[in-house]
Amino acid sequence: MIKHKVSPQKIIIVFTGILFGIFLLLPMVTILFKSFCEDGNVTFKFYANLFSDGSIVKAFGNSVLVSSVSGVITTVLAFIPAYAINYTNINRKIKKIISTLIMFPMLLPTITYGFAIIYSFGNQGLITKFLGGHFVDIYGMAGLIIGYVIYTLPVSFMLINNTMGYIDKKFMIVSRMMGDSRLKCFLATVITPLISTLAVSFIQSFTLSFTDYGIPAALAGNIELLSTRLYNEMLGSLPDFNTGSAVSIIMLLPSILSIILISVLNKYNIRYSKISVVELSGNRARDIIFGLISAVIILCVLSVFAVIFIVPFVEQWPYRMNFSLEHITEIFSDDSLMSVCRNSLFVALLTSVFGTLIVYGTALVSARRSEHRRYGKLPDIISLITNTIPGMVLGVAYLLCFKGTFMHNTFAILVICNIVHYFSSPYLMMKSSLEKLNAGWETTARLMGDSWIKTVLRIITPNAVSTLFEVFSYFFVNAMVTVSAVIFLASTRTMIVTAKIKELQHFANFNEIFVLSILILITNLAVKGLVRLFAVIQKKKGKSI
Amino acid sequence: MLELKNIEKSFDNVNVLNHVDFSVEDGEIVSILGSSGSGKTTLLNIILGIIQPDCGEIYFDGHDITEVSMENRGFNIVFQDYALFPNLNAYGNIVYGLKNKPDISTPEEVQELIELLGLKEHLNKNIEQLSGGQKQRVALARTLVMKPKILLLDEPLSALDGVIKESIKDKIKQIAKEYHLTTIIVTHDPEEALSLSDKVMIINGGTILQYAKPSEIINAPSDDFVTEFILRQLEIKRNNILALFGSDKAVVV
Known part of the structure; x- marks a missing residue:
């Protein structure tokens, strides 16, 4: 018990x-x-x-307004498919399709x-043409709201669907x-x-919209x-880093407030x-109505992406509508674009490999019972802090802090920025999964002569493999799609998609x-597919022995 | 012989163990009997070496082992939930320790254990495919392969039902006898403790109330607590069962 050797847990935490x-x-x-x-x-x-000059107040007000409206619409819309999945007798396969497509x-x-919204709802847009007229001005509030709703719907759905799954339905009978x-x-x-x-869903959707840059980049007008x-x-044309830092701090405040609110609200969650397991009462009308509305919501979301x-x-949208592979071949033979794709893949892979390792190491210390568990407070705190910092703020902070250092313009800074930015969710995912594993394994294995590392390799890792892969794909997908932080950090040499x-x-x-978006999509689908395939193989292997 | 001298332990200023003083002879089966919060699990963890006492000493065969680490004490434990490794099959679990200490048991000894615990036909099974009793026996085998100097069992019967319970009891007795293995069992069930062990230690509020042979506890309870909570429970159980069989038979039994 009394050992003066430095333990691996300590090394991980340091x-x-x-x-x-x-x-x-x-x-x-630095930014402060x-x-x-x-x-x-x-x-x-x-x-x-x-x-x-009041402009910042105006900008702040606009952001609050548009994010709040989006938060309300998203939460209402996300409730419907979640209800369809948890409270109707719709065919299980259809439920699976709903919950997959909405993501x-x-x-x-x-x-x-x-850009998809521009090409769908704009003057020459696909949906505008399909519906036979221009009915919404997408440059401004309407476009932003459509974008934010599409963006935050998956997160909101996940939250509501998850809680609904844990509601004891027997109380309905009572x-x-x-x-x-009724x-x-x-x-x-x-x-x-x-x-x-529902409140958390609103706040989460609000914060995501409030701090997003991708959608306003195209639609803010x-x-x-x-x-x-x-x-x-x-x-911009007249960069002012000091003022930029002040704007960052202003952006940070609502984020911090919302994380505090969410943690307070989570305490009010009713726990059953x-x-x-209860048979839900048969009600065809209910099933059909919720099934249909869910289908419409998903179709609307997907239709926006159809233009991609x-x-x-086609030869030249929207004038020469003949099918043509001209653009595709052109793009694929453009070396500079292809190298950007390779860069993205490279950054995403490094982010997921190192991100997974760090998350796994820290979660092992904080989730598993040992004399080192108290050191697990550090990753807990880090997770809380990273969760409050918007990507844009982090990107700006890195720009200010590492400009002119050897880190500037490197892939390393992109990878590290992604890992720090996305640390929280996978860490909590990993921690809760490790907490569920039998608490006696380490002690038992130690009594059989294992060192901690050996137990981790022989016992813990084989039993945590599916979560490890989930964490890996979380880092990968987010590294592929992230805009807000990396936009300040990518240089000509390290340009990503x-x-x-x-x-x-x-x-x-x-x-x-x-085309670049399609490539991102295909890559993400491939990684998700591989992870899913692996999970299925694992499950089968488990059963066949 | 295992001796504990004046062991004390507090957590966050709450006293969990007070002046705990006792010894266990070689080859004896001893049960530590108490309700939850009595301090019995803390005592088990102190013997095993997971936690250190605040004061007091532990001796094994005359050597002070208070400061010896868990893995160097050479004791071993079967946890209540068995802590079997689900990524390995039954056999993989049983021989787990041999990867680290290949010479600790010979192949013949391992086979003998497998026979003794009736696990031969289950060796290739996945952990999820095993019944509660089979899991318990795999966990016992895995621990016995390591030839522990003392075997600690944490609530070994609480997750099992009816007949299985009785058969595992017999196995534990048989193992202790055959290997002359000192066995310390933690339990909250008086029937289990008194019917399984050579000696029973009744602990409440961190203090040992009585440490004696089962017959002595039945005939000469040392304390009101022992009478009220331990013996009363057994009597109610006995009367219920006797009533089931009818009072005529009760007399015969």
Whole structure:
């Protein structure tokens, strides 16, 4: 028990501490410093300037308004398919299809949504033509809201669907037996236990929209948002890093507030001691209505993306509509575009390999019972902090902190930025999965002569493989689609697809934009497919022995 | 012989064990009997070496092992939930320790254990395919392969039902006898403790109330707690069962 050897757990934690000290704490301190200091003196000048002309208040107000409206619409829309899955007797296969398709937007960068919306609802848009008229002005509020709803629908659906799965449906029977009306039963046994989740869904969707840059990059039009303002302060025609830092801090505040709110709300979640499996009452009308509305929601989302697969495959949208592979072959023979794709793949692979290792190592320390468990507080805190920092703010902070250092313009900075940005969710995923494994394994294996590392390799890892792959694919997909942070960090040498799409916007090269988006989509689908395949093989292997 | 001298332990200023003092002879089966919160699991963990006592000493065969690490004490444990490794089959679990210490048991000894515990036809099964009793026997075999100097069993019967319970009891007795193995069992069930062990230690609120042979506990309970909670429970059980069989038979039994 009394050993003076340095344990591997300690090494993991020290390494993590140093990594996040340099790549989380330092940049965040820098950005705060930058927003309050000029030539070594403390000043409120940059904030004062921002507020003096009122433009920042306007931008902030616009961001709040558009994000709130999106949050409400998203939460209402996400409720319907979640209800269809948990409370109707729709065929199980159809339920599976609903819950899979609704996740589809997650596989594409938000910046693509913007352009897809332009080509769907714009003057020459696919849906505009299909419906025979121009009915919505997409440059501005309407477009932004459509984009944000599509963007946040998967997250909102996941939250609501997850909580609904843990609601004990037996209470519906009890409520009806006690003489409640249908409406009262619905309010008491479905809505009440969901209230805090619905609020979390709103806040989550609000925060994602509030801090996203991809959608406004294409659709903001004349409306100034906080995110477009931040971009212009940092990378616009007249860059002002101090003011940019001040805008970042203003963007950070609602994020911090929302994370606090979410953690408070989660405490109000109703927990059922156990979930009973209950036959839901037969009600064909209910099943058909919810099935149909869910199908319509999914169709609407998918129809927006249809243009991606059409525009690059015709001669010249929308005038010469003959099928043609001309653009495709052109793009595939363009070496600079292909090298951008290779860069993205490279960054995504490195992000997922190293991200998975760090998440696994830290979760092992914090989730498994040992004398080192108290060190697990550090990754817990890191997870909490990274969760509050929007990608854009992190990107700006890195730009300020590492400009001029050897890290500048490297792939390493992109990889590390992604790992720090996306650390929280996979860490919590890994931790909860490791906590569920039998707590006695380490002690038992140690009594059989194993060292900790040996137990991790021989016992823990084989039993955590499926979560490890989930974590891997989470990092991979997000590294492929992320726009907000990397847009400040990708250089000509390290250009990746999402940043390239932003650049192509200037030249209105939509064929390229859509083909690159398709490539991202295919890569993500391939990785997800491989992970799924692997999970199935694992399951079969488990059963056949 | 295992001796514990004046062991004390507190967690967050709550006293969990007070002046715990006892010894266990070689080859004896001893049960530590107490309800949840009595300190019995803490005591087990201190013997095993997972946790250190705040004060007091532990001696094994005359050597002070208080500061000796868990893996160097040479004791071993079967946990209540068995902690079997699901990525390995039954056999893989049984021979797990041999990968680290190849010479600790010969192949013949391993075979003998497998025979003794009736596991021959289950060796290639996955852990999920095993019944509760089979899991318990695999876990016992896995531990016995390591030739522990003391075998610790944490609630070995609580997850089993009826007849299986009785057969595992017999196996534990048989193993202790055949290998002359000192066995310490933690349980909350008086019937289990008194019918399985050579000696029973009743612990409550971190203090040993009585440490004696089962017959002595039945005939000369040392304490009101022992009478009220331990013996009363057994009597109610006995009366219920006797009533089931009818009072005539009760007299015969």
